[in-house]
Amino acid sequence: MMTSLVLTVIGPxxxxxxxxxxxxxATNGGNWLESGMSRxxxxxxxxxxxxxxxxxxxxxxxxxxxxxxxxxxxxxERSEDSTDATALQPIQLDLVGHDKPGIVREISQAxxxxxxxxxxxxxxxxxxxxxxEQLFKAQASLMAPADLDLGELQQALEDIASDLMVxxxxx
Numbered sequence: 822m823m824t825s826l827v828l829t830v831i832g833p834x835x836x837x838x839x840x841x842x843x844x845x846x847a848t849n850g851g852n853w854l855e856s857g858m859s860r861x862x863x864x865x866x867x868x869x870x871x872x873x874x875x876x877x878x879x880x881x882x883x884x885x886x887x888x889x890x891x892x893x894x895x896x897x898e899r900s901e902d903s904t905d906a907t908a909l910q911p912i913q914l915d916l917v918g919h920d921k922p923g924i925v926r927e928i929s930q931a932x933x934x935x936x937x938x939x940x941x942x943x944x945x946x947x948x949x950x951x952x953x954e955q956l957f958k959a960q961a962s963l964m965a966p967a968d969l970d971l972g973e974l975q976q977a978l979e980d981i982a983s984d985l986m987v988x989x990x991x992x
Contacts, residue, residue: 824878825900826851826871828885830858832893834865842895845888846871849881857941865893870900912937912963912971914978918987920946920957927981928959928989935974937965957987 832838839858846853851873858867873881878899885895916928925944932939941962949956965974975991982989 822875823872824875825854826873826878826881827898827900828869828871829867829896830869830893831864831866834860834863835892838865838893841888841891841893845884846873846881849884850874850877851881908967909938909964910967910969911940912965913992914959914961914963915990915992916957916959916961916982916987918957918982918985919949920955921985924957924985924987925959927985928978931974931977931981932963935965935969935977937963937969937974940964 830838830842843853851871854870854872856867856869858865858869860866871881882897885897888895914928916924918924929939939961942959943961944957944959947956947958948954971991978989978991
């Protein structure tokens with residue numbers, strides 16, 4: 822029987838951290854499944870899913886804790902995915918606009934009110950090509966209830982987009 826571990830990692834960014842993490846996982850019988858990692862504000866940060874034989878999960882968790890002495894803090898959570906994906910529909914959200922506080926808060930409130938789950942979220946600040954002003958860009962993969970009124974969601978997001986002066990596209 823296999824156990825899934827969701828790992829969060831953070832440490833000062835330097836070469837070799839992914840190798841250190843992957844070596845520790847492999848040495849302890851784990852299999853690296855999926856991940857997202859970035860350099861953020863001088864830190865290396867990431868989240869990943871690992872599967873490991875149930876009888877080796879404790880040893881892997883202990884080995885991962887040992888990485889703190891090498892500058893990498895790892896938190897492990899055991900996971901049992903019990904989501905019924907058949908009752909959900911995927912939606913892709915893309916947003917771009919001038920950066921200002923509250924964009925993520927406003928959009929996430931509208932999504933949560935409609936029981937829409939954010940599966941993945943990627944955001945970045947970029948320089949506007951003409952103005953040089955900071956543009957906020959976001960891409961989100963969402964899972965919504967199958968009976969969601971997409972027209973009502975589109976209208977609610979358009980109202981928010983107008984207030985925030987951003988462009989939002991749903992696919």
